[in-house]
Amino acid sequence: MATDRNSFVREVAEKKYEYGFTTDVQTEIIEKGLSEDVVRLISQKKGEPEWLLEFRLNAYRYWLTLEQPTWGHLKMPPIDYQAISYYADPTQKKKEQGTGDIDPELMKTFDKLGIPLEERMALAGTAVDAVMDSVSVKTTFRDKLKEKGIIFCSISEAVREHPDLVREYLGSVVPYRDNFFAALNSAVFSDGSFVYIPKGVRCPMELSTYFRINARGTGQFERTLIVCDDDAYVSYLEGCTAPMRDENQLHAAIVEIVVKERAEVKYSTVQNWYPGDSEGKGGVLNLVTKRGHLRGANSKLSWTQVETGSAITWKYPSCVLSGDNSQAEFYSVAVTNNYQQADTGTKMIHIGKNTKSTIISKGISAGRSQNAYRGLVKIASTADGARNYSSCDSLLLGSHCGAHTFPYMDVHNDTAVVEHEATTSKISEDQLFYCNQRGINTEEAVSLIVNGYAKEVINKLPMEFAVEAQKLLGVSLEGSVG
């Protein structure tokens, strides 16, 4: 294990960002710029029904009335929304040939990313929806899942095959009026995954979506919708990478989750978008709205995120706890190095009685990066007996980085108990030297200490992801000490 990591670290140290390659694949990219015509064109390309076009246009018109928010603890480069192409389709070849087969270049790309799309080669127990740029390339194990009544497909397909379900839930957790980026996404969203777990069904495998940005000058606006019906269960994973490019690339996604009575959803993210180079040039702007609605009594939702990539990360996976006795968790590790910036955290909105939420956030900052936790715990007057426990820790490597904590509490019920703890620590020279004296080099020592620090969160990830995440933590902090 340690040896594996060593060679892995060396390998990546030479290449810095392992996923920085581009795929040479025939891609249909629409012209840059955003207008009603572009919104109509996207909808038309996807062959969408009228109601969805209306939804997009309403969102677009509302977006026009908004200004990009500035409250994040972030220095954002100005985004020229007319300089981005809103639709890129790398599956051009298959359409031209009319064979329905996937371009071997695309298969190779996902192989290279460690996401084989051949079912016989796939990771045991994981079904994958692979999305490149604006289009879902392939979803594996669909037939097997169908036997249990589970729907797992791209959202474009869901619009065609299961319009009633999509219409009922789309925008029901994150309405297009929610915020600037939500409105933008609602207008131009391209692909993403749709999951429906019927009543009483435990999904027998991990469901996962792998997002890849490939084309230059494009933005990715994916949209994921998960509905977990009464007494159902699903564990869902999300992974992301992008090529190395000098310019910033925009990624503005929405994830909506509906959890019904006694149902349980686990949502895990390992976010490794291209972070920009060591001078802070390029990198993905990751501006995401994620929210789950615990509608049913005794429902459960847990968000686990390991955020190591992106030049800027701006997201707050949140939970609205409406159902009585519902429980929500947020486990987060956010790593920033070089010039990366992260402003991330969660919102826990307690509405139902005896609702319970837990927030564990671990920020790790190195280089000249800035890392902020921002969280809101709101207890409505109806939430008798609500409980929240929050713990926000920051670990600093070096003295040019920053760690910030912005916890907000808004409590309207006297019976609620809300606790908040926070610590800040630093890896000391003495700790590193102690490791060195035992034969552990500095890079590996940092990796050991950081992984130890993040353990509580990493342990929440499914096995396969946990191993990846551990490697990633070490690699993301390459060269941050000494």
Place this chain on the structure above:
Amino acid sequence: MLQINNLHASIGGKEILKGINLVVKDGEIHAVMGLNGAGKSTLSNVIVGHPAYEVTQGSITFNGKDLLSLKPEERAHEGIFLSFQQPVEIPGVSMVNFMRAALNAKRKYQGLEPMPAGDFLKLMREKRSIVELDSKLTSRSVNEGFSGGEKKRNEIFQMAMLEPLLTILDETDSGLDVDALRVVAEGFNKLRRPESSAIVITHYQRLLDYLKPDVVHVLIDGRIVKTGGPELATEIESRGFDWIKEEAGL
């Protein structure tokens, strides 16, 4: 095994070691005694390559290799182990993971495969019992919440796991009560391989009663001013250091 020639070293521009000469042969135990501030800990830190110290003159060779050109972790791989005076706590890193990383780093340096997990855990159990280190401690984070005595026993345990050629005990007796000292010292004696050597840095005789040094050095103001057999330690115990200072004309 270890040969130190005319070693000068400073920290923050202040010269602490002013020309140390020392030869340690295979299997020998050397005691280095002296008052606070004489440079005892500086000597041990310079041997293991602590980055805060600057070597301004002289050389150290270890089994024929130029030690000063090696990184701290390479010196460890070559077989030098320091039992720290104040072992640092590393929260979140379990003793098991820490030891496995250390042991496998050494094996890699030697061109060996990582030790299989089963063998590793068995080795941990074996060595642990010799220093009477509770299994609860090895499942905890490195040194976190350990008592003074537990930390020192943990150092000896790590020595046993890594099987160094040269062990430096830096004031291992400080802060230990009589019983804890006995456990640590007896553990050291049992775990030490006969061909391996040790440098024992101490103020007092009591640790030397257990460890039975072959050679005793007295370090005053950055120089070794007197060298003798075990009887020198006994004499210091009864007469202090002043007579040595006078003898050396300091």
